[in-house]
Amino acid sequence: MTSSLSLDAVYRTPIEIWRRIFEFCLGPSLLEITASTLSECQAFLEDEVALLQRYVAVERQRGRIRLVCHSWRQLADSLGDRIVVSHLDEHEWPPYRSKNSAHYISYRHYTSYLHQSPLSTYRRGIGAREPAPVAKPIKITRDMPFASITTLAASTLDLSDIDRDTPPANVYFLGVGPQVDPHALAHPLFYNIQILDILTRYPFESRDAGVLRTLPNLRCLMLAMSHKSLVRDPGMTLSAWHFPKLALFSVFLWGSPFTLSEDLLQFVHNHSSTLEEIDFPPEEQSHFARNADWSRFTRLRAIKLSDLTSLTDALPNLSCRWTPSASTRLTNTSEIPPLTITIDVLRRTPSSNEMVTRLLAYRDVLPNLTLRLSLRWSEWLHNAQVLIKESRRRETLRLSDGLRQYQASTSEIFAIIDETPLRVIDFGGDSAICDAAKELRALVFEDGPRAPLHV
Structure with missing residues (x-):
């Protein structure tokens, strides 16, 4: 009797009321990333494991809602974030989710810090072999899906299959290592990047001068540099780079001690009209x-x-x-x-x-x-x-x-x-x-x- 009355109340309550209730229960989107501070951008870079763990908790709650009745199942399916993480093989997580309908796609080669993530737990459960964390490129293909937020975390990128007239993709965040040719970042595919985390060597080679001018929407640049002591080509400066919307800028120097005081000062002066935070x-x-x-x-x-x-x-x-x-x-x-x-x-x-x-x-x-x-x-x-x-x-x-x-x-x-x-x-x-x-x-x-x- 109680069950019948409860279901009757479910059916009589307007669907929009249930939507508001479910939105409150599930909480705000995990993907509302404003990139308004450096700490937010750094958390976006460093906390993918935490993001996936929160996603699992929300999905469990959504799964319980789906079990009540058909209308709740339909409503629950219209809510929540759709996240897919790929190690660029057949074992994507969550399984049986389409990248074409995802809100967030993370492409990355296996990295050891992800060993506590739900993805690694899933891969161990099905006996998937973890690839060695080697510095091999992420190959960008013509049919590669991109979500409204797509992250590419790689030491190198291979864009040999992509034409220069390819329209910009929804790549929100890009993290690349020292093997990446800066010319790759000048590809129109990356015009929409807002957060760039790049590990490189300084000084830059002359052929790299100005190639990053083609990132018109970049808001956050997190730059880690090591000193390149043997430079055959004439060195080029950081101040040759220009980003018209740059608001957040951090620099980290690693390896043998070196300074770039005047070059760094000139770079921030060049961006002084847009910069909001400097580290x-x-x-x-x-x-x-x-x-x-x-x-x-x-x-x-x-x-x-x-x-x-x-x-x-x-x-x-x-x-x-x-x-x-x-x-x-x-x-x-x-x-x-x-x-x-x-x-x-x-x-x-x-x-x-x-x-x-x-x-x-x-x-x-x-x-x-x-x-x-x-x-x-x-x-x-x-x-x-x-x-x-x-x-x-x-x-x-x-x-x-x-x-x-x-x-x-x-x-x-x-x-x-x-x-x-x-x-x-x-x-x-x-x-x-x-x-x-x-x-x-x-x-x-x-x-x-x-x-x-x-x-």
């Missing part, structure tokens, strides 16, 4: 802070600097963003966005008093800035508690030095919070009035402001 490697941050023409970066809202000293070094030039004059390019400074600056709080800097004095010299500029710490207050508090506990348990010079450095960094941040108009938040966006920050302050100032920490 330089630590060895380049100080040069950028001191030498950037900040009046050109009218949309910039987030950068990363190594420490507070780099921030104070930048303030003389940075202040022109909100101080119009005949020598600047700014006409209405009220339209210039505030700037969030992420710093490493544990780097050694001058004393708290000296840092506060240097900051207060630009008191009028500080309300336009937000200082974002590289840790959460809770993490900072936990680290301090561990150091205190260990120092009490066994006194060593190393532990004492570490505790003093932690105390100095903590005292400096709270001095800035108390004595300047600079807004300070942790990595998660919490201010200094949250519970963890208050507890951390109590550890440092347990005998009142500026009191030393006794352990």
Whole structure:
């Protein structure tokens, strides 16, 4: 009797009401990727395993809905994301799903970090052999399906079967390794790329100059470079590249130490009218802070600097963003966005008093800035508690030095919070009035402001 009444209620409820209920139960689309920050783009790059695990959970919920009745099955089939991951063989995941109707397709050769993914679990279950993670190309063919979001993660690409008059594909993200010829990225097939993660060698060869000008929709460039010590062809610069919509830019240098300060500075100056977020490697941050023409970066809202000293070094030039004059390019400074600056709080800097004095010299500029710490207050508090506990348990010079450095960094941040108009938040966006920050302050100032920490 109850079952009949329940089914009767199901049939009498308008289908649009059920649609809204199911949309709420299943949650928002897993593929709503706005690429509005570097962290979102990096998560999109790094968290495919997490994406697939969330997808499995949603699909289980959708599968239960499909079992109730025919109308619910039809409605459930119209909802949800359609994801297909291919290791470029016959064992795609999920099985029996069509790439032609997919919303998201990931083409990639097998990589070890995916061993915890549902795809790898499925392949092991059917006894499929895992291919060796070798640097072989992904071959792009004329009949290769592309979804509204398609990712190609490869060391190299083979486009020998694709004509130059091929229309652009819906390739949203492209991750490529050092074996990729940059000329391949100039193919019209890739005109719609918005996120590019590229590992390459620097300096570039002369024949590669300017080939990336043909990515008109690129919003995010994540660039990792190693130094090429033996260059037969004349070297070409990063500043030769140009992307008219570039908003997010990060650089990582690996391998033997090298610098590209002037080239890097010229590149960001060339893109200053569109850049919104910049993440330089630590060895380049100080040069950028001191030498950037900040009046050109009218949309910039987030950068990363190594420490507070780099921030104070930048303030003389940075202040022109909100101080119009005949020598600047700014006409209405009220339209210039505030700037969030992420710093490493544990780097050694001058004393708290000296840092506060240097900051207060630009008191009028500080309300336009937000200082974002590289840790959460809770993490900072936990680290301090561990150091205190260990120092009490066994006194060593190393532990004492570490505790003093932690105390100095903590005292400096709270001095800035108390004595300047600079807004300070942790990595998660919490201010200094949250519970963890208050507890951390109590550890440092347990005998009142500026009191030393006794352990």
